[in-house]
Amino acid sequence: MSYEYFDNSDRFTLYDIQDIEYNPWIEVKTIANKGRCIYSKKFIPKGTIIFKDIPHSAIVDNQYKKNICNTCFKLFLESNRHNIITCPSCGEVNYCSEYCKQFSKIDTRHFELECKWIHEFSISYKYQLSEDDRNIVLLILKILARRIYEKKPLVFHNPPISSLPDNAASSALNETNSSNEEISFSNVENLPMIPNEVQDLIDHLDEYLANIKNSNEQEPKEQGKENELLKYSKIWKNDLKKLINTSLIIRNLVIDSIEEGHPNKIINSGFIDSEGDSEMTDFNEEPKDIKEIVERLTDFDLNILRLLCKIRSNYFGLWHTGYKSNLNKPIFEITETMKEEGNNETTKKDDEPTNQYMWCGSAVYLKLSLFNHGCFPNCTTLLEYNINHNDYSYYQGFESDNRLSISIITLRDVPQNSELLITYIPLNQKGHERYHNLKSNWMFPCDCLRCFHEKTNPELTEKIFNDSSCKNSKCSGGLLLPIEPNSNEGICRVCKTISAPLPQSFGPLI
Ligand SMILES: C[S@@+](CC[C@H](N)C(=O)[O-])C[C@H]1O[C@@H](n2cnc3c(N)ncnc32)[C@H](O)[C@@H]1O
Known part of the structure; x- marks a missing residue:
């Protein structure tokens, strides 16, 4: 070729x-x-x-994990379904063949940390998150597992956290301008021109932190009409709350594997209770305690939060166009028919376009x-x-x-x-x-x-x-x-x- x-x-x-x-x-x-x-x-x-x-890292969409091989991303052929291997430890990922399973062992090391983390995630936290957030968590677990087996430091701050003041979050909160001005753009000066690692990707954590610095209620400038600044300030505050919640879930999943003898899952946020469950929070409500919660985040928590912000701003949805000749069978037809009729027969002819994009995974x-x-x-x-x-x-x-x-x-x-x-x-x-x-x-x-x-x-x-x-x-x-x-x-x-x-x-x- x-x-x-x-x-x-x-x-x-x-x-x-x-x-x-x-x-x-x-x-x-x-x-x-x-x-x-x-x-x-x-x-x-x-x-x-x-x-x-x-891709640097890619995961099969949680919704389609029974339809797509975790290693080669091929849609399972109907004629080959008997060869499908489900990971015996987590039960959460599937391979089209022994070859792909072995490949996963060597390349992505699923069977080391990732498998354990995914298993715990599926038991304890999966249903607390939206479909999109679940996929982002899976992507981050893969990135962290890879980072560990490559023996690279788990530092996602750029510059490294060691050159930042003691508590990066509280210093960010204190240094930022408290006026009611538009939040300034993320500083990319510390990032290399060409990213080689995930920490080289842009994130907006500093803007989120700057936004909550001035968390006092602001009066809309025009009566009856919420001004634009206040509107987005509220949206970003609620977003930060969700991001912290998700990052603490990730922290709780990985901390035992990373910090030996760590006194288990220390709960230092208002969002996760002592059982490790998220508090049921109405995210449409203005968070009242967000500033305090941020100040209580440890450097380790902030690192995971930073990674989460990077992935959220940069991940790509993997869309495919649902052609049978390309994929054997369009994913949505298989899953829909399986759900409704208990089988995976489809009535469409080969090569008939489905006129739909399907989201088969996410990748960085x-x-x-x-x-x-x-x-x-x-x-x-x-x-x-x-x-x-x-x-x-x-x-x-x-x-x-x-x-x-x-x-x-x-x-x-x-x-x-x-x-x-x-x-x-x-x-x-x-x-x-x-x-x-x-x-x-x-x-x-x-x-x-x-x-x-x-x-x-x-x-x-x-x-x-x-x-x-x-x-x-x-x-x-x-x-x-x-x-x-x-x-x-x-x-x-x-x-x-x-x-x-x-x-x-x-x-x-x-
Ligand atoms: C995927 S990154 C794109 C690359 C980014 N400019 C960088 O330096 O890494 C997405 C971020 O780039 C910025 N961005 C992308 N398109 C933009 C646009 N049209 N105007 C202003 N900023 C933009 C935003 O900060 C956004 O969150």
Whole structure:
């Protein structure tokens, strides 16, 4: 198989595009209020694969663990179900074969710490968390287990906690500005330009801590109307409360394995009772005691909280498009029919598109995490899992042996020195919904060109967006992918409809 491709004058290999430092197309820059950004080094034609990354850590979605192999992520073949091996210790992970089980033993060391932790998690804590948070916990347990068997320090602060004042949380609380100003952006100066470890990823813990510094009730500026600052301040306070709760669950799971002779699960937060259970808290209520709880966190707790914040801001959902030829059977059909009829027969024909994205797992990609968000992004991600050889004749040339590798592909021509953006959210939401989603979860107010132009020329902006998207109203496929470099034909990655011509010019929107 050839991994080479051509762009009129240049010839690059998969090896070149997997590298950021010597990548022919892209470079990393730091921009105020955005942190690290990916920029084009030169003009990039639409439909070019500019970057490819493999996951640092990945987990099968908790919901589909009975359908997907924990090692190779292949959906279980119906003809091969008798070979499925369930981990005898935790009963929580499944392998498609003895080979994958053995691989897991050597590579991810599931049978050492992770297995024990997952087992306890499933017994004691799993049902206290949302589906998303459960997956994040599983991802973090995997990262911690790996860290321990690689004999690397469990330090996720950057700079290391030893160079921070005694109690990092209380000093953060004391140092921050107490005025009612917008929270300033995370300091990325301490992070390397290119992440090599999870601690090199951005997190927003300092903003969360700064936000609770001034936890006195603030009066809305306009009567009857909650001002924006107060609204997000409340959201972030409640978020921090949930994050602390989740981080203490993780702490309780791992502490015995990490600190020998540790006096078991010390409970120093108001959220977890002496049985290790979370207090049932109404998270819509304004937390009253959050400041005090933060001050009681130990350095170890803060470390886990920091890791959690990093993963939450940077993890990727692994979506696949539910094609039988790709995956044998679409996951949702198997699980739905199994639930309803007690078997896994399906009525759909082979290769019939399901028009649905399925979330089959979550993963951390260190370098891919450098891509910022845009609501009309000029790039998209393509998970190897989704590549159907009949549909993406061009892109299949870049397949690697890791089905979870993600390629970044340009959707439009990108001029030199432009920021390369992907999306973090579904793009078919209204402007105010996108703004809220991004500001609540990633702590930035989106001011991308789509958001900007929507205010002055909503009709034109919507037309440009619709012209670039799948025309099938029943399809959730989103922005069309050029079928090959420079092509004016775009393919919908879900329903596979090809539309032409793709709009040539996007005016001021790039
Ligand atoms: C996955 S990281 C992206 C890389 C990040 N800029 C860095 O330096 O590591 C996500 C974070 O980047 C920032 N970010 C992403 N897109 C942004 C945008 N359009 N405007 C401002 N900040 C953005 C936010 O802080 C967000 O939480």
